[in-house]
Amino acid sequence: MRISSALLIGTSALAFAVPAFAQTGQEAAAQAANQAAEPGDQGAIIITAQKRASTVQDTPFSVNAQTQADIQRANANTLEDISRNVAGLAVQNLGPGQSQVSIRGVSAGQIVRDQPGVKEQVGIYLDESVVSLSLFTPDFDLYDLNRVETLRGPQGTLFGSGSVGGTVRYITNQPKIGVVEGSVEGGISVLKGGDIGWDSKAAVNVPISDTFAARIVGYYSHFGGFVDAVGPAAGKNINDGNRFGTRVSLLWEPAPGVTVTPRFVFQRATANGFNRQDEYNLYDNQFTTGAGGTDLGRRTVYLKVPEKFRDQTTLADLTASYDMGPAELTSVTSYMNRNILVSRDASALTGSVSVSGLIQKRDVVTGAIIPGPFPALDPDIINLGSNLRDTTKLNQFTQEVRLASTGSGPLQWVFGGFLSDVERGYKQRLPTPGYDAFIDAQAPGLSAIVDNGFGLVDNPYHADLPYQIHQRALFGEGSYKLGQFKATAGGRYYWFKENRRFHSGGLFSNDDDITNRTKSDGFSPRGIISWEPNRSLSVNVQASKGFRVGGVNDPLNLGLCTSDDAAIYGPFAAATYTDESLWNYEAGFKYSKHGITFNAAAFYNDIKNLQVTVDAGSCSSRLVFNVPKAHSKGIEAEFSAHPIEGLDLSFAGSILNSEFDSTIENPVLASRTGIRDGNRLPTVPKYQLAATAGYGSRLGSNVDWYLNASVQRIGGRFTQPGDQEPGAGTFDFLFYDPATGSHGFSTALPPGTNFGSLKLPAYTLVDASLSFKWGFGLEVVGYVKNIFDVNPKLSLDRERGGRARLGYNIGTPRTIGLTLRQSFGGHRAAAPVPEPVAPPPPPPVVEEPAAPPPPPPPPPPPPPPPASGERG
Secondary structure, X not given: OHHHHHHHHHHHHHHHHOOOOOOOHHHHHHHHHHOOXXXXXXXXXXXXXOOOOEEOOOOOOOEEEEEHHHHHHOOOOOHHHHHOOOOOEEEEEOOOOOEEEEEOOOOOOOOOOOOOOOOOOEEEEEOOEEOOOOOEOOOOOOOOEEEEEEEEOOOHHHHOOOOOOEEEEEEEOOOOOOEEEEEEEEEEEEEOOOOEEEXXXXXXXXXXXXXXXXXXXXXXXXXXXXXXXXXXXOEOOOOOEEEEEEEEEEEEEEEOOEEEEEEEEEEEEEEOOOOEEEEEEOOEOOOOOXXXXXXXXXXXXXXXXXXXXXXXXXXXXXXXXXXXXXXXXXXXXXXXXXEEEEEEEOHHHHHHHHHHOHHHOOOOOOOOOOOOOOOOOOHHHHHOOXXXXXXXXXXXXXXXXXXXXXXXXXXXXXXXXXXXXXXEEEEEEOOOOOHHHHHHHHOOOHHHHOOOOOOOOOOOOEEEXXXXXXXXXXXXXXXXXXXXXXXXXXXXXXXXXXXXXXXXXXXXXXXXXXXXXXXXXXXXXXXXXEEEEEOOEEEEEEEEEEEEOOEEOOOOOOOOOOHHHHHHXXXXXXXXXXXXXXXXXXXXXXXXXOOEEEEEEEEEEEEEEEEEEEEOHHHOOEEEEEEEEEEEEEEEEEEEEOOOOOEEEEEEEEEEEEEEOOOOOOHHHHHHHOOOOXXXXXXXXXXXXXXXXXXXXXXXXXXXXXXXXXXXXXXXXXXXXXXXXXXXXXXXXXXXXXXXXXXXXXXXXXXXXXXXXXXXXXXXXXXXXXEEEEOOOEEEEEEEEOOOOOOOEEEEEEEOOOOOEEEEEEOOOOEEEEEEEEEEEEEEOOOOOXXXXXXXXXXXXXXXXXXXXXXXXXXXXXXXXXXXXXXX
């Protein structure tokens, strides 16, 4: 570790001691080319997926790039919107700012809000900076992007941990020296049965001098709500929200081949509720009086306490590099701070514990858990409002230094080092006003005894989990081309260390105070062989390895567990789970000629020690299990064509088979968790298909119009592995009637509620848009998204194993919108006009001898032989 740190510090010092060329000449070439690329034309897009510029077609593995024009034409606002048009890319929506990204069916199950130790399986980058964070994938605004790259398959060699399934890169437009350009955009939208949304955005590139430029982006969006709430916190369209932010990038080129790019990014996203639909709630169900549960239905939740989400992200980074001719030295330094709040109505959770009486399993003197039975509590405790507040504060510093070849010779290479230091503080609080009075009336002083040093009142559960995570790595990759063949090989060696403290208190906790340390190291190689018989076709085969570092499980909340659940899940609490690794074997081809692009790949992922997340039943806890063997295999294809002038056709699809190849030895645990040989991996659809057709032409002398329509089909999937087990739809429901105070426990499904299958059904979305664009840069777009108002069920949302609440996270209803865009500039700034200077006097006339006549020109060269093929 000391060797790698010294190397990184020394190389970083070199990068700044020598004049720096920032945001890399490779990326500058990609940016310039992509602004002229037509939407959907993968063959013309330049990317930097291998840390150097190449076209999508020339990159020797499966990759997709969506340009700004593609994003605008799809009216995409989030990565989830983009994913539906990218083969193999799936995003599980768990609420605002809480998405899980998977690529090629590599998924380990739903990561919920209180699992800060679980690592991501897909790396997320904003340009050169790592912004990945398990569960809380940054929901960056997509305005003024150059492209979004999706690198399929493990990218452990160049992108490290968290890229076991692949990598997604948001690439922003960079500052340009000597160029004045910009754009403004405004829009309004109306949701079926919901609220009105609007947004305003602007970007400007300003040349400050002949060596200095700035690019400034600002945006504000209001998202309309579409979920209604019943209960004490009733309201209409309660899940509306806002997102605003800025990106300020500077570019300095003090000498030829020398540049420095500092940048500041700020974004704040908030929501007043979640895209959830309750099917059963402790307080509103078939056992309660009044509406008798009929209030709950499509796009409706029951709330006692208002809910809220907030994610404030600040990123400061500096990319510096020096073009030395045959090679380019690059340094990327970044610091990210995130402050996240997830505030949920936990009344049903807290009330369900009170209904079952499990909260009384404590010794009054020591606070230790003791066996029952116990006398009944005052039923009014069940009706208290309770607010679960999860907060995450992150400080992350990363440094990468690399040296890469830039020539056009047969040998290409890159090598470097990487370090990351992360401090992540996670806290849970459960403020429940009036709770201690009920508890102390039953057992005087008990609430203070179990506080465990926090000094909190009316807070039956509280926990602090500070993390310190350190990672170091050395990496390298090279390729050599010989005739029609090219071989690529590389690897990454990494060191990882994590320190964590788990400190909890309150009646629902075990009063734990545990410190854990984990560490690991490993090597991830990659090898690729490419054959290019002509410029139109290439065939690639590869074997590559990815990894995801391990961690430690949290202790169970034993005071909430039934005796069965405590016995089944207890041995795995506070246990270490090891690194996950994946070997990817794939073969693919890329073809592009005469306006047709067709890229496809077949792959097999052999997964070892898959880190599977499971729900520990009644314990209101989650655990991670290492499954020795699993696999993901499938095919993916992307096709685009321009058969006639103005007509664009495209298709993207993937078919996946992702399954466990191991069964947990304990048969009861196997049936509870679903970790069984042959069961599907969770959160991933078996298929994902998207087809788009567009047609446009000139209207008059100065207006272009374009009509676009798309159909997206997402296959069925399971939220957790256990959801596919027989009997998974049977829940032990609890209920409380606020009107009468009656409460009880039912082992049967409520009448009229069918949970026979927990499989999330497949769904189809149809979108359409019509745009008009004038020659002076004005564009007007009208669109309809989700034309048939489908209500997609994106994930199953359950509280305390379904005892407190059961529902679904749902998609956005039909949306009708109008967007206006105005772009300007794009020309180089005019050079200053010099002061007029008097011409010098003419030289004296000197008679010269007449020059001889010039020789006749040489004959023209013979015509070249016919080309054997072409690319693009």
